[in-house]
Amino acid sequence: xxxxxxxxxxxxxxxxxxxxxxxxxxxxxxxxxxxxxxxxxxxxxxxxxxxxxxxxxxxxxxxxxxxxxxxxxxxxxxxxxxxxxxxxxxxxxxxxxxxxxxxxxxxxxxxxxxxxxxxxxxxxxxxxxxxxxxxxxxxxxxxxxxxxxxxxxxxxxxxxxxxxxxxxxxxxxxxxxxxxxxxxxxxxxxxxxxxxxxxxxxxxxxxxxxxxxxxxxxxxxxxxxxxxxxxxxxxxxxxxxxxxxxxxxxxxxxxxxxxxxxxxxxxxxxxxxxxxxxxxxxxxxxxxxxxxxxxxxxxxxxxxxxxxxxxxxxxxxxxxxxxxxxxxxxxxxxxxx
Amino acid sequence: xxxxxxxxxxxxxxxxxxxxxxxxxxxxxxxxxxxxxxxxxxxxxxxxxxxxxxxxxxxxxxxxxxxxxxxxxxxxxxxxxxxxxxxxxxxxxxxxxxxxxxxxxxxxxxxxxxxxxxxxxxxxxxxxxxxxxxxxxxxxxxxxxxxxxxxxxxxxxxxxxxxxxxxxxxxxxxxxxxxxxxxxxxxxxxxxxxxxxxxxxxxxxxxxxxxxxxxxxxxxxxxxxxxxxxxxxxxxxxxxxxxxxxxxxxxxxxxxx
Numbered sequence: 001x002x003x004x005x006x007x008x009x010x011x012x013x014x015x016x017x018x019x020x021x022x023x024x025x026x027x028x029x030x031x032x033x034x035x036x037x038x039x040x041x042x043x044x045x046x047x048x049x050x051x052x053x054x055x056x057x058x059x060x061x062x063x064x065x066x067x068x069x070x071x072x073x074x075x076x077x078x079x080x081x082x083x084x085x086x087x088x089x090x091x092x093x094x095x096x097x098x099x100x101x102x103x104x105x106x107x108x109x110x111x112x113x114x115x116x117x118x119x120x121x122x123x124x125x126x127x128x129x130x131x132x133x134x135x136x137x138x139x140x141x142x143x144x145x146x147x148x149x150x151x152x153x154x155x156x157x158x159x160x161x162x163x164x165x166x167x168x169x170x171x172x173x174x175x176x177x178x179x180x181x182x183x184x185x186x187x188x189x190x191x192x193x194x195x196x197x198x199x200x201x202x203x204x205x206x207x208x209x210x211x212x213x214x215x216x217x218x219x220x221x222x223x224x225x226x227x228x229x230x231x232x233x234x235x236x237x238x239x240x241x242x243x244x245x246x247x248x249x250x251x252x253x254x255x256x257x258x259x260x261x262x263x264x265x266x267x268x269x270x271x272x273x274x275x276x277x278x279x280x281x282x283x284x285x286x287x288x289x290x291x292x293x294x295x296x297x298x299x300x301x302x303x304x305x306x307x308x309x310x311x312x313x314x315x316x317x318x319x320x321x322x323x324x325x326x327x328x329x330x331x332x333x334x335x336x337x
Numbered sequence: 338x339x340x341x342x343x344x345x346x347x348x349x350x351x352x353x354x355x356x357x358x359x360x361x362x363x364x365x366x367x368x369x370x371x372x373x374x375x376x377x378x379x380x381x382x383x384x385x386x387x388x389x390x391x392x393x394x395x396x397x398x399x400x401x402x403x404x405x406x407x408x409x410x411x412x413x414x415x416x417x418x419x420x421x422x423x424x425x426x427x428x429x430x431x432x433x434x435x436x437x438x439x440x441x442x443x444x445x446x447x448x449x450x451x452x453x454x455x456x457x458x459x460x461x462x463x464x465x466x467x468x469x470x471x472x473x474x475x476x477x478x479x480x481x482x483x484x485x486x487x488x489x490x491x492x493x494x495x496x497x498x499x500x501x502x503x504x505x506x507x508x509x510x511x512x513x514x515x516x517x518x519x520x521x522x523x524x525x526x527x528x529x530x531x532x533x534x535x536x537x538x539x540x541x542x543x544x545x546x547x548x549x550x551x552x553x554x555x556x557x558x559x560x561x562x563x564x565x566x567x568x569x570x571x572x573x574x575x576x577x578x579x580x581x582x583x584x585x586x587x588x589x590x591x592x593x594x
Binding site: 294300301302303315318319321322323325326327329330333334335336337 | 416418419422423426427432450451452453454455456457458459584587588590591592
């Protein structure tokens, strides 16, 4: 078996690295490929229905087309589709090592799950802790990228999205490459003068299929200064954690919407956000979170739904334009009712 | 402070003038007549403000369909979605609603949440769900448009999705001896059936209706069967122009302050 192991969502990557393996985030492999649409076709030909999340289909296609031999299958804390995807991949001869996040954020249970996960790879807690300290050093650089994007305005929403999302597998299982890339970005940022945008937006929800969203927003004199889940991938509070269990307990993505919202509300205040763009994937249960987000956010929310395409459709662009235009009216032009 | 809003539609040009948030003038013309009577072209489309009695306006905003069409000298253009949203916000005093604007050739369904436009559907390529459809059918039935709009009982079934093909279908129903009131109701109901999925998709608690077709009483009755509350926007045909004018007033105040 080769050293690659596919992941479909964030898992204790420290364990994977400690085992000498190279994690590959199948989401990034899928969306970053010029063949991304072909990966979805592969899944649909296999029998994945049209009315199913495109990420799940893309992950399947990416795993098969790139001859991934083993993956970590998250059975709790991502979504039910991922669990079933694991079963399909297993039926194709791919080894699936399970992992889960306890839905009630029980420290005891998470500790047990991480212990079992480590045992699957025959790594010790000490080895895992060494990796955690090492990887956290690099994560800190991503935290600085994030800070520069919202506090100084020398890093764009798109750059912060890419840098943070790439930390799910440390730029394809290469932490030193991650370090180099982040170093380069931080160096470039030093040479830039801060930009002030008329509108400060937060992007919440799973990372988008439609990455051109960032350019579109920027062309409308707004910028995304908070990338919620991408930031969580970098464990922004990792230095408060004493060990791996505490670190993965303080990670909002796999747990309840209320836990996520606590952090979102904090960031809305700290980053002085004007509005949120909530991205949901078609057929995803997270679209239901929209109901609660709207009740709790306290600032206007525009919900965008992505499906198969990796670029925004005309209607979404029009909605975005109208929404941002009116937000600018309220903010700058004093047009209020 | 006097602000003027002009909504350049494909069939009619609508003008609204506000003084300190009060509507002091509403006027409309056929589009071609308007261009002929009040406009000249010199690099840009110029409007004769004196002839139009707008010389004492402090701010003038234009809106309507198509960026080029609404680019008038002395007027600041804003997009019509915004104009309609502001018109509805101003006239209704509400902040959460779905606005259904049914014009002669296009319809817009807009979701406003907490005073901001957050979703919309436009149907501007097909006129089968618009006023033009009603005009054509009223002409086939040889009845006044307003009169036809009153019929809603026992609607005859009309299945065609095309406004033109519907005419043949209607004539067919006449030949079958379907009673006249049912034919009229059928026309109104077929319009409602085409609008329904667009509106239902937004699941409104409060539906505001604007545009010329809002005067169709039967349509409002059918919409009432789906939505908790349906209200016709005051000065329904002028909603875009009023919205443009109020936008002008608010942004002008802000600049001054």
